[in-house]
């Protein structure tokens with residue numbers, strides 16, 4: 112069992128701390144945020160991730176995990192240093208590696224022989240591994256690129272059952288030492304160089320984003336030619352060359368990874384090829400999905416001004432409280448800008464929403480949020496929405512339009528409840544079904 116340091120106590124770092132402790136390692140986690148470290152020491156996680164509190168509690172109870180703001184303490188005795196700091200997108204669309212540079216500098220200042228292996232899990236600009244290795248040149252200290260593929264909302268499951276482990280190292284012994292840490296997980300391991308490892312992460316997310324936009328374009332064509340989106344997705348997904356994931360039409364992708372990694376690949380394509388249009392189109396299709404909902408509501412009501420729109424779900428997907436680049440939140444804010452009165456219910460993200468978007472009116476339940484609404488938009492696929500009583504929804508609403516932007520409901524069930532129904536896979540509502548203006552409704 113090894114002493115492992117983790118730098119960055121976030122969505123990746125805490126999962127790795129708890130997961131590696133479960134595998135028997137002793138882990139020290141360093142973060143610059145005193146507040147986060149204080150919370151984590153008492154077993155409270157500053158973000159929502161199913162199964163993680165229990166796993167962390169086990170590691171803390173066994174005294175295998177420690178959180179600190181001190182690099183000196185965190186890195187003392189470490190054989191491996193996992194780097195899990197943020198790499199947000201810059202205004203120009205590339206990856207901001209300033210947190211990574213700061214972390215590597217602190218690691219450099221706080222390590223001494225016997226040198227640990229630095230394992231980079233942050234998603235970085237292609238070539239960063241070699242730049243980082245130069246920082247430690249002269250010492251017998253190796254940097255291994257080990258990109259992370261876990262998905263929020265299922266991160267614990269992904270830690271213990273990864274689809275693959277990618278190890279990019281210029282030093283065979285260092286690469287194999289990192290691979291040995293993962294041996295109990297019995298996952299396929301790809302040994303390669305750092306550049307290929309880094310690019311494989313960006314490429315995976317660019318592909319997933321492309322698949323989502325592909326499905327969304329097909330659903331639009333399907334709407335026009337009368338093809339059923341769900342049937343189409345099923346028929347495609349059974350082809351093993353295509354696969355099932357990320358094929359459902361919906362409000363589009365978001366979160367902290369897909370949009371920024373797609374933008375980074377688009378930048379690379381622009382610099383080195385004539386094919387950046389491919390990725391630009393993927394991003395444009397994604398933006399258009401939100402715009403389609405706004406257009407649908409405007410077509411329906413003439414204007415959304417003073418209309419009450421209930422948005423169910425604000426996070427970028429279910430089982431996370433992550434609001435970064437969330438299409439659901441983006442849609443809610445856009446409707447508020449158009450002077451709609453926007454009711455929002457999200458099962459876990461209310462505290463962050465209150466600070467981030469005070470213009471939205473927050474509710475404690477879906478039924479409370481839809482009360483008096485002219486239209487309801489299901490914007491995140493939280494499982495609790497799929498079991499909602501549609502008759503109760505219809506009775507609570509003022510209007511009758513249900514926009515199922517995540518494809519949760521059956522069109523027949525919605526119609527039986529007296530709802531006008533739209534989803535990206537089933538064109539149920541047409542602009543000619545426009546409602547009367549508000550004044551007429553009131554009189």
Ligand SMILES: NC(=O)c1ccc[n+]([C@@H]2O[C@H](COP(=O)([O-])OP(=O)(O)OC[C@H]3O[C@@H](n4cnc5c(N)ncnc54)[C@H](O)[C@@H]3O)[C@@H](O)[C@H]2O)c1
Pocket residue numbers: 118119120121122123124141142143144147195196197198210213214232233234235259260261262263367368
């Ligand atoms: N979130 C995901 O689902 C996911 C999946 C795969 C890869 N990634 C990549 O992993 C990296 C980390 O992402 P995340 O979502 O865990 O980030 P995060 O924002 O959730 O957490 C990062 C943590 O690092 C800390 N930090 C920042 N600078 C630091 C420094 N110099 N020293 C110590 N701590 C520092 C922050 O305080 C924060 O707690 C990113 O590059 C991301 O692209 C994320």
